[in-house]
Amino acid sequence: MNLGIERYETILITGANGLLGHKLVQLLIHREHVLVIATGLGESRLPASYAKYYQWESMDISSEEQVNSVFEKHRPTTVIHAAAITQADVCEENKEKAYIVNVLGTKNLIQAAERFGCYFLYLSTDFVFDGENGPYIEEDQPNPVNYYGRTKWEGEQLLKQSNLSWAIVRTVLVYGVAEGLSRSNIILWVRESLMAGKTIQVVTDQMRTPTLVEDLADACLLMVMKKSVGIFHVSGAEVLTPFQMAEMTADYFGLDKRLLQPVNASTFTQSAKRPPKTGFIIQKVQNELNFEPKSFTSGIGILAKQLKLADS
Ligand SMILES: NC(=O)c1ccc[n+]([C@@H]2O[C@H](COP(=O)([O-])OP(=O)(O)OC[C@H]3O[C@@H](n4cnc5c(N)ncnc54)[C@H](OP(=O)(O)O)[C@@H]3O)[C@@H](O)[C@H]2O)c1
Incomplete structure (x- = not known):
């Protein structure tokens, strides 16, 4: 595939040990004209076979000093900011920590990126919405109902106020391995x-548009190539309840569906409130980037193949 990245790019990825981070590194390391700086907490947990194709930096985004030192050393041209405390209940129970990482960590990165004039792509979430009227388009008004959503929404606002060239990629219920x-x-x-x-x-009374991580990584790459600016909703196209997703998963793997018990979200006493009906309308990325996500069933198939490879 011709990626269209003609000039030399140094792409710094945060959260490279995470699900999306893994796939971004995998996608970018064999591209011409691209130097990948993968960063995360502590040591790399990326597959050993990638090691010679990227440079690893241990970088806690909540440390301004660490962020500045990594930026000084590598002078990135593009930042893909995927690091965050991503579990809603963890954020609800540890608000100070969530603020420090998700908001102040994002601020540290934005300030460093401003000094080097980087293009900045920030990963955000459907949890910026209250879930009363999903699926959502980019222009809909955020109104987070939990602390995780609030921190991600604050990160978005910091980026909008910056003088960077930026894209915000909001996504939904990412799956992969x-x-x-x-x-x-x-x-x-x-x-x-x-x-x-x-x-x-x-749960049967929530709606989402689940997203295959490979699709999300492809969309991020397309945006980096085009230096797309603005807010983009990137997800699968099918609106499904978690119960429907579970049934489709059981069907695919030939597992016993009778073990799935349908319940309302109110059955659970989770610390963080969940927005009931989110999901995205993805027409903008379909039109502007020719992005076409896999169906949920194809996505399970892709994940199943990777599981088989890992087991063999
Ligand atoms: N997963 C979803 O369903 C979903 C849905 C909507 C939006 N998003 C957004 O998409 C992005 C990527 O998500 P993901 O699924 O790849 O999440 P993930 O697997 O949880 O990865 C997030 C990564 O951030 C790292 N991290 C946490 N605190 C950090 C810190 N202080 N400094 C540096 N790194 C830190 C974590 O490190 P450790 O691995 O060492 O803990 C983890 O590797 C996130 O920004 C998230 O908000 C995800």
């Missing part, structure tokens, strides 16, 4: 639970 992840996702959770013969309760 990679080595050494610090969190699971819906397909892995359903598959592992049903394989263990465990009954699980799955």
Whole structure:
């Protein structure tokens, strides 16, 4: 594929040990004219086979000093900012920490990027919306109902106020598989639970447009190539309830659907309130970037192949 990146780019990725970070590194390392600076907390957990194709920097985004020192050393031209505390309940229970990482960490990166005139792509979330009227378009008004959503929305506003060339990529319920992840996702959770013969309760009264991580990484790359500016909703196109996703996962892997127990969200006592009906209308990225996401069933198939490879 001709990626159209003609001049030499130094792309700095934050959160490279995370699900999206893994896939971004994988996508970018073999491209011509691209130098990848992968950053994360502590040591790299990326596959050893990638090691010679990127440079790793241990960088806690909440440390201004660490951020400045990595920027001075590598002078990036583009920043893809995927790092965050991404679990809504963790943010709700540790507000100070969530603020320091998700808001002040983003501020540190923006300030450093301003000094080097970087193009800045920031990952945000459907949780900036209250979930009363989804699926949403880019112009809809955010109104987060939990602390995670608030911190991501504050990050968006910092970026908009900056003098950078920026894109905000909001996404929804990302699924996929990679080595050494610090969190699971819906397909892995359903598959592992049903394989263990465990009954699980799955919500029927929430709506999302689940996103295959490879699709999200492709969209980020397209934006970096085009230096797209503005807010973009990037997700799958199908509006599904978590229960429907669980049924489709069980069907795909031939697992026992009777272990899936349909429940209302009110059954759970989670610290962070969840927006009921989110999901995105993705017409803007379809029109402007020719982005076409996989169907949820194809996405499960892609993930299944990767699981098989990992097991073999
Ligand atoms: N996953 C979803 O469903 C979803 C939905 C909507 C939006 N998003 C957004 O998409 C982006 C990528 O998500 P993801 O699925 O790849 O999440 P992820 O797997 O949780 O990755 C986030 C990464 O950020 C790292 N991180 C946490 N605190 C940090 C700090 N202080 N300094 C540096 N790195 C730090 C984590 O490190 P450790 O691995 O070491 O903990 C993790 O590797 C996030 O910005 C998220 O808000 C995700």
